[in-house]
Amino acid sequence: MKKLFLLAVLAGSAVFVKAQDIDEIRNLVLLGQVTKAKESLDKYLSSEKNAKKPEGWYWKAYITNQLSKDSLKTVQESSAMKMEAFDLFKKYRQMDPKAPLLVEDNYTPIYDLYAGFGSELAIKAYQAKDFDASYDNFKKAVDVHDYSITNNFVFNNGYKFPELDTLFIQYTAIAAVDAKKPDEAVVYHKKLVDAGLSGDTYADSYNFLVDYYKKKNDKTAFYEVLNKAKKFYPNNARYWTALEVELETEGIPKPDVFKKYAELVTANPGNYDVAYNYAAELFNYINSDDSKGVDLTEYKANLKDVLQKSIAIKSTFEANFVMTVSQYNNSFDLTDEATKIKSVKPDDQKKKKALQAESTKALDDAIPYGEAAMIAFKDIAKPSGTEKGNYRKLLTMMKNIYEVKKNPAKIAEYEALIKASM
Secondary structure, three states: OHHHHHHHHHHHHHHHHHHOOHHHHHHHHHOOOHHHHHHHHHHHHOOHHHHOOHHHHHHHHHHHHHHOOOOOOOHHHHHHHHHHHHHHHHHHHHHOOOOHHHHHOOOHHHHHHHHHHHHHHHHHHHHOOOHHHHHHHHHHHHHHHHHHHHOOOOOHHHOOOOOOOHHHHHHHHHHHHHOOOHHHHHHHHHHHHHOOOOOHHHHHHHHHHHHHHHHHOOHHHHHHHHHHHHHHOHHHHHHHHHHHHHHHHOOOOOOOHHHHHHHHHHHOOOOHHHHHHHHHHHHHHHOOHHHOOOOOHHHHHHHHHHHHHHHHHOOOHHHHHHHHHHHHHHHHHHHHHHHOOOOOOHHHHHHHHHHHHHHHHHHHHHHHHHHHHHHHHHOOOOOOHHHHHHHHHHHHHHHHHHHHOOOHHHHHHHHHHHHHHO
């Protein structure tokens, strides 16, 4: 009995030694027996002598990544295991910079981690609307990419990662935004913008950054991105201008803000939108309760001047319409002021006549702008409801002007146009 017992012990020892052989572990992996390979590897690495050998850590990394693919694991569990595998591959390369096992396999395990993080886990999480997990895994995929670039890895068939992983960087930025992490999203959007990329695919990165820096009131960063955006997306010029004007005027009360608008017009002499926005703000102020009791003479003069500058740059329906309304209102304001003068004193009568003359001139000045607005309206392919409404107001003003001027032919002409516009 003792002899038989001894043989059994010896047999067990032989199996134990065999299970700790690195070649046997490799064979178990190749046979797909990953769980058994892990058990053998844990025993192998429990030896202080073996733990000093780099190949054991390579296989631990490899096996950990394989086990992370278990469909029963959550995204978070798989991601944690893949990250552990990535760190182990790094450890293996630190122990043996030549990394023969990775080189022999054309760094396929590294590429597999990259695809696992980005194309599998991140996408899966995003589809489940787990944006935090999606962002985390896209970010890890980008980290694997950057590590591969830094170390000049060459994969199967000579493939190398491009210097900038535009797709996953963009996806990382999108997931960060959806995860409500704007400060982290900006890092990835900025990578694309700093690279000078353009086209519809990257427009959102410019939009995001100019808005982000505007909210942060970071003018240096704002203009750095804005100038690129203006260059690459000239069709969005009005939007870029609107953001710039908002940034420069935000928090400044009226009428103090008009000084800033005047500076912007001077700094952007050929920019229609800057001039028109200034005009619109002036017009709204003049016709608001805020201006009651204020001498509006200078504001009205500035309004006329800036509208003329706007129209000189681009003769639009909106600018000509505002000019027409402004002169029309000014005419009736002057008439009302003249009517209030009841005194028959020569000086008062002289002032009254001057006001009446100014009123007549304001109406005369309104006519060419009204006609220009009508022409510009016809050029609008699909006028909005507001534009259609303003066009009818314009026609009514023009009819009223000719009623004051007692011109029956013109009155009839505009009555017909008003009827046709209904």
